Amino acid sequence: MYVNRKHRTCLELGMLSELRKFPGNVSYSRIIQEIKSLNNDRKVHGILVQLPLPEHLNHKKVLETVDPKKDVDGLHPYNHGKNLLGKDCFRPATPRGIMTLLERTKTRLEGKHAVVIGRSNIVGKPIAVMLLNSDCTVTICHSKTRNLPSLCRQADILVAAVGKPHFIKANMVKKGAIVIDVGINRLKDGKITGDVDFENVRKKASWITPVPKGVGPMTIASLMENTVKACKEIEWPKNSD
Amino acid sequence: MYVNRKHRTCLELGMLSELRKFPGNVSYSRIIQEIKSLNNDRKVHGILVQLPLPEHLNHKKVLETVDPKKDVDGLHPYNHGKNLLGKDCFRPATPRGIMTLLERTKTRLEGKHAVVIGRSNIVGKPIAVMLLNSDCTVTICHSKTRNLPSLCRQADILVAAVGKPHFIKANMVKKGAIVIDVGINRLKDGKITGDVDFENVRKKASWITPVPKGVGPMTIASLMENTVKACKEIEWPKNSD
Numbered sequence: 064m065y066v067n068r069k070h071r072t073c074l075e076l077g078m079l080s081e082l083r084k085f086p087g088n089v090s091y092s093r094i095i096q097e098i099k100s101l102n103n104d105r106k107v108h109g110i111l112v113q114l115p116l117p118e119h120l121n122h123k124k125v126l127e128t129v130d131p132k133k134d135v136d137g138l139h140p141y142n143h144g145k146n147l148l149g150k151d152c153f154r155p156a157t158p159r160g161i162m163t164l165l166e167r168t169k170t171r172l173e174g175k176h177a178v179v180i181g182r183s184n185i186v187g188k189p190i191a192v193m194l195l196n197s198d199c200t201v202t203i204c205h206s207k208t209r210n211l212p213s214l215c216r217q218a219d220i221l222v223a224a225v226g227k228p229h230f231i232k233a234n235m236v237k238k239g240a241i242v243i244d245v246g247i248n249r250l251k252d253g254k255i256t257g258d259v260d261f262e263n264v265r266k267k268a269s270w271i272t273p274v275p276k277g278v279g280p281m282t283i284a285s286l287m288e289n290t291v292k293a294c295k296e297i298e299w300p301k302n303s304d
Numbered sequence: 305m306y307v308n309r310k311h312r313t314c315l316e317l318g319m320l321s322e323l324r325k326f327p328g329n330v331s332y333s334r335i336i337q338e339i340k341s342l343n344n345d346r347k348v349h350g351i352l353v354q355l356p357l358p359e360h361l362n363h364k365k366v367l368e369t370v371d372p373k374k375d376v377d378g379l380h381p382y383n384h385g386k387n388l389l390g391k392d393c394f395r396p397a398t399p400r401g402i403m404t405l406l407e408r409t410k411t412r413l414e415g416k417h418a419v420v421i422g423r424s425n426i427v428g429k430p431i432a433v434m435l436l437n438s439d440c441t442v443t444i445c446h447s448k449t450r451n452l453p454s455l456c457r458q459a460d461i462l463v464a465a466v467g468k469p470h471f472i473k474a475n476m477v478k479k480g481a482i483v484i485d486v487g488i489n490r491l492k493d494g495k496i497t498g499d500v501d502f503e504n505v506r507k508k509a510s511w512i513t514p515v516p517k518g519v520g521p522m523t524i525a526s527l528m529e530n531t532v533k534a535c536k537e538i539e540w541p542k543n544s545d
Contacts (some may be wrong), residue, residue: 123391140393144385147433148425150364152381174448182436184389190389195423195444200455202443203436207415252471 072113072283079106079292082273087117095128096122102130108297109135109290113154114185132297135289138185146189149196158190160281161222161243162197168241173198180204180231180258181224188247190222211235223258233263242271245278249263307354308518313524319531320347328358336369343371349538350376350531355426373538376530379426387430394530399431401522402463402484403438407480409511414439417458421445421472421499422465425536427486431463452476464499474504483512486519 066082073080083097091146101110110133116122126134131141137155145152154162165172177199181187187203195201201221204211215235216219223231224245236242246258257274265271307323314321325337342351351374357363367375372382378396386393406413418440422428428444436442445455456462456476464472465486477483487499498515506512513519 107346123389140385140389140391141382142385143388144383145382147388147429148364148381148382150381174450176450188388188433189435192429195429195446198446198448200445200449202441204441205436205439207439208441209415209417 069111069283069286072287073290078287089117089120091120091125094125096300098125098128102128104131105299107133108294111136111286112138133293135286135293137189137289143184143189143276147192153292154284154285155185155189156289157186157245157278157282158193159190159288160189160278161216161245161284162193163285164243164272164278164281165220165241170241170270171218172220174200175219176200176202177222178202178204178215178218179222179224180208180211180215180224181226181245183224186224187222190224194220194222209255211282220297225258227258228256229260231259231264233260236264236267239269240267242268244272244274244276246274247279310352310524310527314531317528319528329360330358330359332366335366339366339369343369343374344397346540348374349535350374352377352527353379373539374534376527376534378430378530384425384430387437388433390536393524395434396426397526397530398427398486398519398523399434400526400529401519402431402486403434404526405484405513405519405522406461406482411461411482411511412428413461415441416460417441417443418461418463419445419456419459420444420463420465421452421456422463422467422486427465428463431465435461435463464521466499468499469497470499470501472500472505474501474508477505477508479508480510481508483509485513485515487515488520525544 070080070082098110101107110129112125114122116125126138127140129139131139134142134153137153142152146154159262177194179187179191182203182205191201191203200212204214212235216237218237218240220241221236222243222245226246226248228250242259242264244257244259248256250256255275261273309435311321311323342348351370353366355363357366367379368381370380372380375383375394378394383393387395403483418435420428420432423446432442432444443455445452453476457478459478459481461482462477463484463486467487467489469489469491483500483505485500489497492498496516502514
């Protein structure tokens with residue numbers, strides 16, 4: 064679903080975008096070969112491996128094969144490390160989109176207590192790191208966390224990346240908090256909903272993102288920003304063609 | 305001070321260790337050249353750049369020059385990223401030593417609330433990451449944090465890496481907490497002391513590390529572990545000499 068939207072957005076923006084699809088039983092070596100060829104292709108500035116990959120492919124090794132200079136998804140360990148260190152790099156698109164949303168609230172982040180629920184490599188960990196580097200006090204919660212509601216109630220900024228519909232209730236939210244809903248859950252009736260009980264939580268929050276049409280479009284936009292950055296910044300070695 | 309102790313410990317363990325000293329005004333290019341030559345030297349398994357570097361040297365670029373496979377200090381962004389992702393890598397020595405201390409208490413870390421004070425690249429950030437990957441709920445505090453005492457009192461595991469003598473008082477510690485003191489502060493009388501008011505906090509803590517002779521020696525030991533790991537695991541490209 065998402066990969067087509069990314070592809071379409073590239074084309075709408077006038078970027079060249081190629082979608083390379085493989086059968087579900089594609090071999091590891093075939094995928095690696097494909098990525099290496101894209102790494103060496105001067106016409107290509109950004110490479111995105113759409114996750115999740117089939118189980119027989121080692122997704123960590125696949126992601127590490129992407130040249131960090133073309134890693135517009137920001138998932139290479141080198142970019143994760145630079146993000147942790149607060150250095151210029153490709154940051155994962157969803158957290159980057161969240162930071163843009165927070166900027167637009169014009170809230171001063173310094174000293175705010177941000178509570179992140181979820182510790183995935185594509186959302187929870189990198190957004191925690193980015194909030195920390197923006198001078199927030201950061202708490203990272205996850206499936207093993209005890210007393211989650213009481214931790215959530217401490218949050219000036221609450222980021223929910225849990226994957227459970229309506230998981231965050233109004234009694235878990237401090238009055239005036241900023242609530243960012245990263246969840247994308249499909250209900251039985253086919254509707255998409257977030258991790259937050261939006262109708263009730265919105266009455267307490269100072270800012271809140273809806274699902275759909277909240278963080279999702281920001282992810283796409285941030286990916287495009289990363290791709291433009293890649294195009295601007297890439298330096299080819301002088302001695303190769 | 306420390307660099308000599310590391311060097312001496314290597315020699316005591318029967319490792320080859322060379323200390324390369326440069327004048328304070330050494331050029332950036334000279335340092336880079338030195339590191340590159342050590343990267344290519346098959347007799348060398350580990351390279352450690354002793355920090356802090358003089359201001360005119362870009363310490364981030366210097367650290368990035370070290371081959372990640374020889375980065376026994378675990379400070380290359382690639383290793384920081386792998387640490388964040390919970391993958392096998394060289395982890396910074398001080399946090400690694402702290403994790404070993406925690407293991408030896410035989411405390412089950414899952415679900416414990418760890419509060420880390422300090423967000424440096426060599427201690428605060430990587431220990432927070434390692435505690436998170438060990439299933440702790442993790443809060444990272446720093447100079448911009450508000451209500452620090454109340455956050456500290458939530459900690460089952462409190463890691464102080466602040467750099468202020470006796471900063472952590474007994475009223476900031478929950479009864480039964482594990483307290484790890486990473487501070488190394490020199491008092492006017494020349495004595496070394498930690499960040500924790502040891503005599504008073506020890507009465508409340510279930511475990512506590514002293515300063516000196518707590519985390520410090522574990523840092524050295526962990527560095528040696530990393531160096532042995534580097535020696536065991538390094539793979540040289542087949543086509544070079």
